[in-house]
Amino acid sequence: MKIRKGWYALFTVPLMSIFVIVVIIPFIIGIGYSFVEWDGFAKHAATFVGLRNYAEVFRDQRFINAALRTTVFTAIAVLSVNFFGLVFSLIVTTKLKARNIVRTMLFVPYLIGGLILGYIWKSVFSEFFLSIGWGNWLTDPVKALAAMIIVTTWQLAGYVMIVYITGLMAIPDDVIEAAEVDGASYFQTLFQIRFPLLMPSFTICLFLALSNCFKVYDVNISLTGAGPSYQSEMFSLNIYNEIFEQSNFGYGQAKAIIFFLIIAVVTLLQVRATKKREVSL
Amino acid sequence: MNTKVKKSKAENPLINALVILACCCYLFPIYLILTNSFKSRAEMYENMMALPSKLSMKYYIRALDKMNFMISLRNSVIMTVFSIVMIVVLTSMTAWVLARSADRWSRFLFGVLVATMLIPFQTIMMPLMQEMNWIGQNLHIQMTDTLPGLMFMYIGFGAGMGVFLYHGFISSVPISLEEAATIDGCSTWGLFWKIVFPILKPTTMTVIILDVIWIWNDYLLPSLTLKSKMNRTIPISTAKFFGQYTISWNEAMAALVVTIIPVALFYLSCQKYIVKGVAAGAVKG
Amino acid sequence: MKRNRKITAVVLTAAMAAGVCLSGCGSSQSGQSADTAQSTTDETDTTAENTTAEAADTSAKDGTVTIFQSKTEIMDQLNACAEDFTKETGIKAEVWETSGDSYYTDLKTDMSTNAGPTLFSLAPGAESKEMSDYLADLSALSFTDKIVKGMADTIDNRTVGIPYTMEGFGLVYDGALADPSTLTSTDALISYLQKEKAAGINGLGLSQEDYFLIMHILNTPFAIQSDPDAYLQDVLSGKVRMIDAPAFQEFAKLMEAIRANCTNPVDVTYDNNCGDFATGKTAIIHQGNWCYSMFKDYDVSFDMGLAPLPLEGNQKIAVSVPAAWYVNTDAPAADQAAAKQFLEWLYTSKTGTDYLMNQFGFIPVIDGMTSDQLDPISKSVAEAAASGNTIPWSLSNWPAGISTTLAPIAKEFFTSDMTGEELVNQLNDAFTAAK
DSSP, rough: OOOOOHHHHOOOOOOHHHHHHIIHHHHHHHHHHHTTTTTTTSSSSOOOOTTHHHHHTTTTTHHHHHHHHHHHHHHHHHHHHHHHHHHHHHHHHHSSTTTHHHHHHHHHHSSSSSSSHHHHHHHHHIIIHHHHOHHHHHHGGHHHHHHHHHHHHHHHHHHHHHHHHHHHHTSOEEEHHHHHHHOHHHHHHHHIIHHTTHHHHHHHHHHHHHHHHTTTOOOOOIITTTTTTTOOOOOOHHHHHHOOOIIHHHHHHHHHHHHHHHHHHOOOOHHHHHHHHHOOO | OHHHHHHHHOOOHHHHHHHHHHHHHHHHHHHHHHHHTTHHHHHHHOOSSSSSSSSSHHHHHHHHHTTTTHHHHHHHHHHHHHHHHHHHHHHHHHHHHHHOOOHHHHHHHHHHHHHHHGGGOOOOOOOHHHHHHHHIIIIOOOTTSSSSHHHHHHHHHHHHHHHHHHHHHHHTTTTTHHHHHHTOOOOOHHHIIHHHHHHHHHHHHHHHHHHHHHHHOHHHHHHHOEEEESGGGHHHHHHGGBOOBHHHHHHHHHHHHHHHHHHHHHHHHHHHHHHHHHHHHHHHH | OHHHHHHHHHHHHHHHHHHHHHHHHHHHHHHHHHHHHHHHHHHHHHHHHHHHSSSSHHHHHHEEEEEEEOGGHHHHHHHHHHHHHHHHHHEEEEEOOOOOOTHHHHHHHHHHTOOOOOOOEEEETHHHHHHHGGOOOTTTTGGGGGGGTTSSSEEEEEEEEEOOOOOOEEEEEEETOOOGGGGOOOHHHHHHHHHHHHHHHHEOOSSHHHHHIIIIHHHHHTTTTTSHHHHHHHHHHSSSSSGHHHHHHHHHHHHHHHHHHSSSGGGHHHHHHHHHTTTTSSSEEEEEEGGGGGGTOOOOOSSEEEEEGGGGGOOOOEOOSSSSEEETTOOOOOHHHHHHHHHHHHHHHHHHHHIIISSSSSOOOTOOOOOOOOHHHHHHHHHHHHHTTTEEEEEGGGGGTTHHHHHHHHHHHHHHHHHHHHHHHHHHHHHHHHH
């Protein structure tokens, strides 16, 4: 189907111009900053240093560790968020009587935003776990990372559940009923009929989880505060500290750009891969 | 027969009760927020996990008062509603034309929109504020410290996810319907609003739910742009419970509960609609 | 694909150009704004003199004070205070909201975009030095010469910061469990900790937050050097090693004793640290007068007070100004004049001082000002300050953001078998790396 140029412009220009003003221009200014050394105060001179900031990033062990850690965290968290989100969505789309209340309850964690959630979980992982003899998880680097994955999953599973529900509801009942009449078991219909039809939802949910996990900040600062010894510091917090605590504005931007390029490539590959497997009705 | 078996299983009160019980365990942190919003500092220290000794609304009343609740609520509602309406209208339109014209340019625009969802906000906040202040000083359009300016920014930041969600679902909508409507003489504008947009209702609900919660709870962006007392939104007005040394836990949690209630109610009312919307869409499709 | 590559190339070039531009504009702008800043300071200096002379000035009347400050505890009272100020003087005043955590970030962003407040707070020291060219000269205010000696923030002979209050930290002790007169040396303190452990009481409680874990306690060995500022510079430049100073050797011993005899601070939050103290489970906490408000919900029956941390027999409490008021030189002249008028009113008028002493609960920082509202810990601080029995907060001169490097080291110390000497050396390395 062909959409004429005029209509194309009318439909896209309003959003795209706002988008360019709010996101693209600041982003390009940000790229510009990555070539200078500057402490962030308008009155203080910025010196052009070319690619030096970028060269330094590759020598910054703490940043490289944070970036690798973020990658591991994201990989595990994305899988667990989607696993639980999918299971939840399957539960609440059955004929279960309590499905409506269950759906609401599972979604509630996502309603609580910001830092306070991290503080609450912090007391669970430290005080509560100490009181039941499991030890303080937040002082052990591996367990602290596990704690972050748990909290992220807890918060985001309900979020992707919403998208999966939309996808599941869109599958016509007759397709599944027909399969069941043919004697297919629950898992057969699940894997052979529902999942292939759910591919667009998978693409969306994987990406939503991915972008949320890569950017994780609130939970990082309020739950573990990067501790112990920076061993749970994630990428966003590292950049934030570089820019606002250490006042290395240009260098912090260079880090951000490099990391952005890496994730963008990874994500686009992922989106392309899942897109290929989508089936249309 | 199979479905009958499942139905009886699904109606079994024991299974239903078990599932609800499991959900209650899942919501343990929420329990902590609720109970501790009634406790004094000493009582919370004594035992954080226990039920409060008495249900006094003291901390709620104090929190509401300190937050200047009615004004904050009004601002939050206005800001959220307008931003969401604009996001839904603009992103659905854009996503549809991008999805339906498969040329290179459309794919490029889509790629850019999606890729920017990965930018951590912290890295562009300073350039963004510089740009907004520049606009205010040179073009005399006040972008900072006004609700419309903030809504404008939310549209920009919400663009990526909105287009992404719509784009994904438009691809799975059969194109034949649209072609038929075009043959019947529908203009592109009419085609979109009369045929396409209604089919997208489930996605619209998803976008609304996800964005409402994001915008409602967002702290950093409003804290950078909104300064005057009259413009404060709920998240900014709860910030005062987090002192440099001391956090007034009870008031902070009471404030949190009060903040969640409107979105929770909103979600409950939307939930029915999702189901209905899907059913309606399925019949038409 | 080709086209995409072309677009990428264009974007990259644009960004590079932006970089060059920014550095260019940055330097020229900085020169220019420094000039304008100079002239505005001159201008407002004269207006400030007028205000003090006539107590009413047309330019201040036209201005608006926008106040942005980090102490969330006094937010509501400050709002009321601003209203009273407007009522009494007719000058508009507005308070911006903040949370303690994001205050400095928000302020920096505002400043970097030329949209800063007129009157704001900073911690005197590293923060105020970093921003020194944004700070207006406040020497002309009528009360600056009456500020308690050493408490005003002075940069290049200009008084730029007016102190809020005084804060002091050291050993906050439970009078029923600890007798400060016996704790006069590091060894005495260590044997006290061992004795208390045997009695099932936590002798000295630290907590997991950066400042309460390491920053405050590490201040003492720096502050008791004969010239703390010079010593800090020597440490930063690598000229001396901390471990060679006796004060740090005792610090190392004390930290080992805390790890061996007290509750692991990494598992304790500030809230619980104060709770343990209020309920008699902990005898001493290393805290300051700010923590008194934490005890208000408990029935505390014992006497408490603030004692010095006795490294090398130190008998002085670390007292300083946690935050001070600054006026932004980038604000319009009329607003700056209004801000100065606000400070004048706050520190000299009857209503203003009532807010300072009774509503905000501040410890007086102006000679002759008294407060009868002080809690026991604040009283110890005020007494120490009055008798000159104080050591400085060296930590406010430490490199900005160093708490985020020191705290992880301390956390590792408390959860491993690192020796005290290794701890001091690692902390030292963090200082030399930060500069």
